[in-house]
Amino acid sequence: MDTDGPKKSTRVTLQDVANAARVSTATVSRYFNNRDALRPETIRQVERAIETLGYYPDLNARALASRRPSTLGAIIPTTENAIFAEGVEAMQSWLMARDIMLMTVSTRYDSEVEFEQVRRLVAHGVGGLMLIGNARPAKTIEFIRTHNIPFCTAWSFQAESTNPQIGFNNFAAAYKMGEQILKKGHRTIGVIGGLTQDNDRATDRIKGISQCFADHGFPIPQERILETPYQPEDSATALDELLRRAPEVTVIFCGNDVLAAGALHRAQDRGIDVPGQISITGFDDIGLAKILQPQLTTVHLPHRFMGEMAAQALYDAVIHNEPVKSLEMPFSIRERGTLGTLE
Amino acid sequence: MDTDGPKKSTRVTLQDVANAARVSTATVSRYFNNRDALRPETIRQVERAIETLGYYPDLNARALASRRPSTLGAIIPTTENAIFAEGVEAMQSWLMARDIMLMTVSTRYDSEVEFEQVRRLVAHGVGGLMLIGNARPAKTIEFIRTHNIPFCTAWSFQAESTNPQIGFNNFAAAYKMGEQILKKGHRTIGVIGGLTQDNDRATDRIKGISQCFADHGFPIPQERILETPYQPEDSATALDELLRRAPEVTVIFCGNDVLAAGALHRAQDRGIDVPGQISITGFDDIGLAKILQPQLTTVHLPHRFMGEMAAQALYDAVIHNEPVKSLEMPFSIRERGTLGTLE
DNA sequence: CTGAAAGCGCTTACAG
DNA sequence: CTGAAAGCGCTTACAG
Numbered sequence: 001m002d003t004d005g006p007k008k009s010t011r012v013t014l015q016d017v018a019n020a021a022r023v024s025t026a027t028v029s030r031y032f033n034n035r036d037a038l039r040p041e042t043i044r045q046v047e048r049a050i051e052t053l054g055y056y057p058d059l060n061a062r063a064l065a066s067r068r069p070s071t072l073g074a075i076i077p078t079t080e081n082a083i084f085a086e087g088v089e090a091m092q093s094w095l096m097a098r099d100i101m102l103m104t105v106s107t108r109y110d111s112e113v114e115f116e117q118v119r120r121l122v123a124h125g126v127g128g129l130m131l132i133g134n135a136r137p138a139k140t141i142e143f144i145r146t147h148n149i150p151f152c153t154a155w156s157f158q159a160e161s162t163n164p165q166i167g168f169n170n171f172a173a174a175y176k177m178g179e180q181i182l183k184k185g186h187r188t189i190g191v192i193g194g195l196t197q198d199n200d201r202a203t204d205r206i207k208g209i210s211q212c213f214a215d216h217g218f219p220i221p222q223e224r225i226l227e228t229p230y231q232p233e234d235s236a237t238a239l240d241e242l243l244r245r246a247p248e249v250t251v252i253f254c255g256n257d258v259l260a261a262g263a264l265h266r267a268q269d270r271g272i273d274v275p276g277q278i279s280i281t282g283f284d285d286i287g288l289a290k291i292l293q294p295q296l297t298t299v300h301l302p303h304r305f306m307g308e309m310a311a312q313a314l315y316d317a318v319i320h321n322e323p324v325k326s327l328e329m330p331f332s333i334r335e336r337g338t339l340g341t342l343e
Numbered sequence: 344m345d346t347d348g349p350k351k352s353t354r355v356t357l358q359d360v361a362n363a364a365r366v367s368t369a370t371v372s373r374y375f376n377n378r379d380a381l382r383p384e385t386i387r388q389v390e391r392a393i394e395t396l397g398y399y400p401d402l403n404a405r406a407l408a409s410r411r412p413s414t415l416g417a418i419i420p421t422t423e424n425a426i427f428a429e430g431v432e433a434m435q436s437w438l439m440a441r442d443i444m445l446m447t448v449s450t451r452y453d454s455e456v457e458f459e460q461v462r463r464l465v466a467h468g469v470g471g472l473m474l475i476g477n478a479r480p481a482k483t484i485e486f487i488r489t490h491n492i493p494f495c496t497a498w499s500f501q502a503e504s505t506n507p508q509i510g511f512n513n514f515a516a517a518y519k520m521g522e523q524i525l526k527k528g529h530r531t532i533g534v535i536g537g538l539t540q541d542n543d544r545a546t547d548r549i550k551g552i553s554q555c556f557a558d559h560g561f562p563i564p565q566e567r568i569l570e571t572p573y574q575p576e577d578s579a580t581a582l583d584e585l586l587r588r589a590p591e592v593t594v595i596f597c598g599n600d601v602l603a604a605g606a607l608h609r610a611q612d613r614g615i616d617v618p619g620q621i622s623i624t625g626f627d628d629i630g631l632a633k634i635l636q637p638q639l640t641t642v643h644l645p646h647r648f649m650g651e652m653a654a655q656a657l658y659d660a661v662i663h664n665e666p667v668k669s670l671e672m673p674f675s676i677r678e679r680g681t682l683g684t685l686e
Numbered sequence: 687c688t689g690a691a692a693g694c695g696c697t698t699a700c701a702g
Numbered sequence: 703c704t705g706a707a708a709g710c711g712c713t714t715a716c717a718g
């Protein structure tokens with residue numbers, strides 16, 4: 001089988017294939033990268049050698065030699081709930097079909113951790129980077145630009161941002177949900193939003209619902225707007241606090257589905273009928289929204305589509321050297337069970 | 344700043360640092376890998392050069408040259424619900440603290456996809472691999488062994504398996520849940536399990552609950568055991584079917600929390616009180632279990648601990664050349680709201 | 687159409 | 703303690 005004396009490594013290399021096929025490594029390389037340049041007969045020889053040796057190229061070595069990266073990075077706030085999972089999964093599938101690996105890491109909603117993750121991924125040779133949202137210390141984007149790495153942000157689209165963005169208008173989506181809530185007759189609203197620090201999605205969603213109610217003549221008092229970490233327990237606590245401060249609210253706008261689930265759970269625990277006594281709305285439309293009882297009325301987002309578009313934008317940037325262009329994604333309100341009509 | 348003429352690449356390399364520090368690349372390399380071998384003064388020179396140039400090592404090139412991998416792979420059935428997310432997240436954190444990147448990919452519960460993912464990760468140079476469970480076509484493990492890649496399986500621990508496993512005994516856990524159910528007075532049970540094809544967790548859980556009820560004199564008729572994909576909708580459909588076949592059941596053992604959530608949701612939709620009229624149990628104790636109303640009685644697993652142990656086992660194997668040793672993890676029953684006492 | 691050779695960014699015996 | 707040189711597994715002008 002092995003006619004060239006002892007091999008030290010267990011790994012089958014290009015060189016091994018070249019020896020077996022009695023051609024140069026350049027030719028074997030061309031088999032993978034420029035097959036048209038080879039004679040049919042040569043192709044067959046190489047093919048046979050690859051087959052019998054069970055050769056698989058070392059993609060890192062290829063990336064190093066060709067200066068064409070084989071990995072991209074996605075940095076998301078959390079992997080532990082489904083908010084980003086579906087989009088990232090779609091992104092990964094799209095890229096894998098093109099032989100690019102997506103490295104996904106999380107920040108726990110901490111912009112310092114995010115910065116560390118950026119450096120780590122760059123050190124690991126990612127050719128492009130997707131980040132979530134636009135709010136973060138300037139040094140992070142500076143670092144990425146300095147290293148000349150194509151990037152985009154996602155899950156947010158802000159006219160005022162200079163980042164390439166594949167996202168949606170969180171302000172407008174929250175505003176629209178506000179109109180829906182108003183249409184149902186609600187006038188007295190509470191808000192349980194995510195922490196707005198370095199989080200433009202949380203910020204814009206709170207701004208959107210606030211602006212909407214203000215525009216319609218029902219400005220939301222500051223004490224009815226709560227910020228909380230993204231854990232169901234935190235949201236449950238926030239619900240208690242909100243009801244203490246303003247027992248008169250008839251509806252609670254939550255910054256995402258996880259917060260809505262926590263609030264719903266606590267309300268039901270306290271014997272409050274949803275939506276009979278209090279309505280609750282979510283945001284994101286993750287799988288959870290349809291498992292809850294009643295199902296969540298929430299903002300639907302095109303998670304998979306957004307992931308694929310981000311993948312494509314980065315791919316074109318890294319492989320075809322195109323600039324990453326922004327793309328605004330649509331959203332819509334999904335009316336389900338937790339938003340009731342008043343009187 | 345740059346005294347050595349024009350640079351083509353934008354990337355700062357070891358060579359650049361060596362030039363700036365007026366030492367050889369070997370010395371700069373030693374700064375990272377064998378600092379003790381350097382004079383304090385040399386260290387300072389190199390440090391300064393690194394600082395001013397903003398140098399970060401290319402970890403792939405390092406891995407190539409040192410034959411020490413910088414990445415590990417985790418292949419899990421799905422990233423879209425939280426079943427594996429917490430464990431993998433813990434694994435990733437543990438490895439990152441040691442400068443190893445974890446590449447996570449999913450199989451959609453398809454063992455052919457899993458095989459493809461193994462090849463892909465190996466091509467991308469992972470030094471070790473974690474797979475979920477022990478049931479899969481033989482070629483997958485053969486491929487891994489042929490390539491001499493350390494691996495372990497997780498989320499399952501079977502005495503009869505020859506794989507290195509960092510997992511728990513699914514059979515015993517299901518059996519224990521069965522005892523708990525019996526203790527509550529239930530005798531007529533239905534089962535909604537996951538698809539058992541190439542899935543030892545699903546298989547062992549069904550076996551465990553079946554054995555338990557049989558041992559206690561209440562064997563479960565075949566038609567009261569349903570297998571279904573892991574989507575809440577599938578589970579909802581399964582509940583309907585189960586209730587059609589056997590309206591007399593007082594409790595439903597579900598193969599995991601997502602299935603339990605789907606069954607719970609459908610039951611409540613049909614106006615069935617849980618646990619008043621029907622009890623439901625889950626498995627895994629993911630975050631979801633505590634958001635549902637009532638909260639799920641389920642099997643608690645040490646997700647984070649299991650992830651960290653898998654990380655450590657693989658790390659020791661890859662870096663210190665130790666064999667991967669199996670480890671059986673504990674489990675426990677979490678009594679919450681969905682399992683009621685019969686009369 | 688194909689090969690010899692240089693090079694991608696590192697590490698590591700081997701000398702001194 | 704430090705450097706010159708070979709090598710990790712690939713790709714790609716450059717010749718022919």
